Amino acid sequence: MTDIKTVAVLGAGVMGAGIAAHAANAGARVLLLDIVPKGASSRNALAEGAVARMLKADPAPFMGKAAAKNITCGNLEDDLSALAEADWIIEAVIERPDIKRALYEKVEAVRKDGSVVSSNTSTLPLATLIEGLPERFARDFLIAHFFNPPRYMRLLELVTGPKTRSEAAASVEHFADHHLGKSVVHCKDTPSFIANRLGVFWSQSAVVEAFERGLDIEDVDAIIGRPMGVPKTGVFGLLDLVGLDLIPHVNASLADSLPKGDPFHTINRPVPLIGDLIADGYTGRKGKGGFYRLNRAGGSKVKEAIDLTSGLFRPARKADVPAVKESGKDLRALLSHDSPHGAYAWAVMGPTLAYAASLVGVVADDIVAIDEAMRLGYAWKQGPFELIDRIGADWLAERLAADGHPVPEILKTAAGRTFYRVDAGQLEYLGLDGAYHPVERPEGVLLLEDVKRAAKPVLRNGSAALWDIGDGVACFEFTSKMNSMDPDIMDLLGKAIRRVKRDFKALVIHNEGTNFSVGANLGLALFAANIAAWSEIESLVEQGQETYRALRTAPFPVVAAPSGMALGGGCEIVLHCDAVQAHAETYIGLVECGVGLVPAWGGCTEMLHRWSTLGRLPKGPMPAAATVFETISTATVAKSAAEAKERLFLRPHDGITMNRARLLADAKARALAMVEGYTPPGPREIVLPGPSGRTAMGMAVQGFRKTGKATPYDEIVAGALAAVLSGGDDADVLAPVGEDTLLELERTHFMRLVRTPGTLARVESMLMTGKPLRN
Template sequence: MQEIKRAAVIGAGVMGSGIAAHFANAGIPVILLDIPQSGFGKKNALAEGAIEKMLKADPAPFMLKKNADLITPGNTEGDLEKLKDVDWIVEAVVEKLEIKQDLYAKLEKIKKKDAVVSSNTSTIPLAKLLEGRTKEFQSTFMITHFFNPPRYMRLLEVVKGPETREDVYQAITHFADFNLGKGVVETHDTPGFIANRIGVYWLQTALVESLKTDLSVEEVDALFGKPMGIPKMGVFGLLDLVGLDLIPLIGGIMKASLPKDDPYCLGYEEPELLKKMISEGYTGRKGKGGFYRLAESNGKKVKESINLKTGEYSASKKAFLASLNTGKNDLKKLLSFGDKGGDFAWKVLSKVLTYAASLVPEIADDIVAIDTAMRLGYNWKMGPFEILDKIGPSWFREKLQSERISIPSLLEKVGEGTFYKIQDNKVHYLTTKGIYQPIARKAGELFLSDIKLASKPVAKNSSASLWDIGDGVACLEFHTKMNALDPEIMKMIQKSIEIVQKDYKALVVYNEASHFSAGANIGLALFVANLALWNLLEDIVKEGQSTYQSLKKAPFPVVGAPSGMALGGGCEILLHCDAIQAHAESYIGLVEVGVGLIPAWGGCKEMLSRWVNNSKRPGGSMVAVGKVFELIGTAHVNKSAFEAKENLYLRSNDEITMNRDRLLFDAKQKALKLVPNYKAPEDESFSLPGSVARVAMSMAVKGFVKIGKASPYDEVVAKKLANILSGGDTDITDDQTSEHILKLEREAFMELLKNPKTLARMEHILETGKPLRN
């Protein structure tokens, strides 16, 4: 089987076009086809229109807008011949068997011998799809079920047919893993596969049961949110996102596909409230609203929610239940609390967990596949069997028995134990035979969680830890809330520098949280500012600058490995690393102006270095400084690691990993490559344009204030930033040192921090999570 160098997607709907965009994100040229439209020059209108929509969409399907240039639009009437040279054809047309079969018959005559054809279906069995096809076609066919949106949802469920060649399967799964960043899960050819079989049952059960209670939609979503490790949108928020009109459609397909005695079929209902909402255009976020909607009151947008009994809307209220308060950190307490919230949570979750346990090995060979699918496909923090371990399988089983509920055999086999356990410093899982096997890791995967099981930290305090990850490389991990940076992290960085210099070859800065770091701890800074402890705050700023400079000047390579948000001080630590190995979904930016401050741990200095001292960037220092002013002054957050590279937050020698599970391994390898003949970077100087640039930047902001695109206080902050980036009150002919720029950062930061309007911005963002435009 050859490499995947060219691809095609047939079907330019939301899913098909999203798959095409993600091929383009991987740097693969892709042909996007849909049925031809009538009218001169309109034949490719569906594919062309899909590309245009994606360029405007938020969240963006493209990691860079220019990736759209890799997609060639076409139509299935005149352009099928163009597919004769592609390596992988993904079919994502309407879920009608005859349409798919007709398409495959045409592709069989056109595609090259080894080209793979796969279907994105999740409802039609593979055997039916292949009726009438030759064995040769069957040998290169499989189901590849992407989740929407394809760029962001990591799960790819794959179904092999009895004739599918192993080399074909390996080529596709390897490409999906390394190039598309997917968590590939092999599933059996059953309705809904894994994630939707359980996920749709969960949504259907929660919806039906909620209509039998007097709980509000907010209470249901709060119960099935954080306490269960489910995204905070919960049940009704997710239904609104999916689209209420799709719920009966999906439900009907599932009901028709499953045996009549399946728990899904036995509990299936089409609530009258849902029918009424759909008929009135309340189809969720894509319609007038759904279980939640935005209404206007006194000129302001107000979030409202529907009353599940009356169908009337009223202002949304925060959920408050005694069970929620008691069980916010203890799911078992929540499920056994006994109020209406606890009773409802137990009724729904017990059905979902029992259902999941009954489906092994029907839908997958083992519990690991099921837990992985629910984490990656529905963004649950824990899969069903991990949830069972959290509450205790024996407790769960006994509670089922007390309610005379049938116990799945796997739940009997676990006995008094757990579905997962640590043995020989490795995670083992319970098989269907009732024995434990270690979870197999793929070559090139390295998890800090595994290292933690097998060892103790080299050093640790309340905010950060240092770990030995093998081959002479250490890993610095933050573990505060949102990995916010505080003085304890600065202490651990300094300590890590001492330890690594003595005992290791290199350092990787990495963690396995959802976000690398949300930046400095604003709450701490605001608390100290309210006490007017200005000397202490200035010491914290100086300590941060000194710590990051020490990291940059360390006599060993330092590699930053971000994923998710790396903002403010979290971005600044990356700017001081020798190299970056970034996950593709890294959102990096200096956002301090949003709270009325400027980057003061060397962020301005480092961005000046990358733009002013970059010989490949034309236009001279004036243009370079202007670009840095734009990036920092607008609190720009790069929407992918690729965009961060274009804006020089990442440099040309920095690399990007598509699959999150491979990030630590890749970062470690990058660090080891830097070890031979390593020399710390020398001090830099900057040729800055001085007062001319400062005046130009200040005038630009003043113009934005006049037209309402910036607030008066934005102008105050921007002038401080302009002063730093232009070099301050110095002669234009003099080169400025790093220390001089750091001094300007400190002075500006402290002056702004003492301003009541900055303190108001800080307080507002802590209370609401939104910036204040004062």
């Protein structure tokens, strides 16, 4: 197996450039090549321009701007010889086999022995791509299909041919898994592989049925979205995101490549309105809009939605779908609902689930690969076979037969059973042979969901649980809504610390939710404030401070393993751990000022200590305080784990795991490595600037307010933050401030702010709209 260290990407379009950026995120040396454009001042203009655009893009392809330095730009005329240094050569040019094969001939002439060549194609068969090429090339060639955007989409579809060396496939799979953070799904060499084969069928069905039934797109997205575990964009919002102009090309490609009897042909009907929208520049979010648009006429922004019957835009409205409300979480009830909306839900999902069932053994060997592809490629919360288990395979088969649809064989095989089951704590799936087989995890993957199937919690309450994950390590899991921090979490964490001290060697804090924690439960805080239960609020602040300090000073190693958002109180618990093993896509920050508060569970104290001891700043008490003030007052959130290191939410010695599925195992290993000779950290003392520093920070905010960058209430909140970070009125640059004093300052100014109408208005706005109030 080749150790991939240098990656070459041929083609600097959206996908090629995104793949190059993510390989650079992984620390690889990357060569990005494209054609020499006519009349350009630089022969490398296409590659250079792609990198420049990505450095400004949002969402960012780079996890940190430093990653861009790993890319060397070139062109396909002058720099082909440099491919001799590449371990993996990725082709991402136009979807024409003649152009691709001509490029492969040039690549074959210069590449080194054992280098792997892959195509990012999503439509062309591998056999077509290698036609007429040497045996040596065929042995090292495969298809590695990334999904857009490559940094964020976790799926990689891998297709090998009969001549592909197993070592070549293993090299790419290992690099993609460990370094790019991908879940690699092995696909058969069939049209559009797995995710797009099924995903395009689903989206085309949803669009055609909506047009022919004359439904409103807001209602359609409400039906197809959350009730079915699909992102809230639904289908029309999703198509706006990926681009309407792709629809005709993708559909045409599938229509040309699929056999005549494939069900896709029955729903691949023309939709003239889509052609009209594309012709008018409505290609989705990258254009003037798509099915939805923002009308900026008159200086205001009004969201509009297109009427599928008239083809005219109208003000968008909130979806009103009684079938969804009445069905709740019962998917079968929605599909059976006696209404036009219920009939639509069945007309889309019934054939889609049947199509998925018909593809087992055709596009992949088992249902697990198909479910994984749809979860990761289309962000479905559950794959099609998991959805079938929700509604019942027998019910689906009966409904399909009643409607005159053929019933796939695997549905008949599943009669009276489910596609997935748990036997003796082991998750199993139903195979084509009618037997159940264990769902195998890659070596080195430890999932908390698997632990939970096979064991009972050591401790549990309504908001958290403590699990034994083996080898003397315990895992503390948040289970509250959105993993928000509340008194129950604090109570169980205190008990967990005592239990781990008695029965375990180390503790990992981790969960497998979408987000690690969105912070404190603001609903509880607002309720307490509305009934003037100030002592209850202060008690929660004190409880949090005491619990987090007990965590930091525990006589055993504590490792946080966050992923997704770790905000406010969720960030503070990470700050108090001995070490952090963070997923690369961890978005961490202290955002309390956005809701009119200051961090009060030790966040200010910990950040001051880090910038005082680890920050590369000029000497003296003011630089650290000023840096922390800027970070917290602006509610700055690091947009990757790499950026979190730059902002010291993570320290230089903290680890980053690219593949989320490997996060818990990496964190456990990190904790075990710290056990021998472990000594907890001691008390903190920090030199702070005192009243003069507070004044300086206040003057900075006044300047922002005069230029309109800060609101009147921002100035009040920032003043409270400055009072904490300066060390209080008694701080003296000759006498370090202890952590007890800093925690008292955090608590005092938090309680002053929480009593003010301005803060309560911000908290209420965040709860109601999810957006900060600029009062």
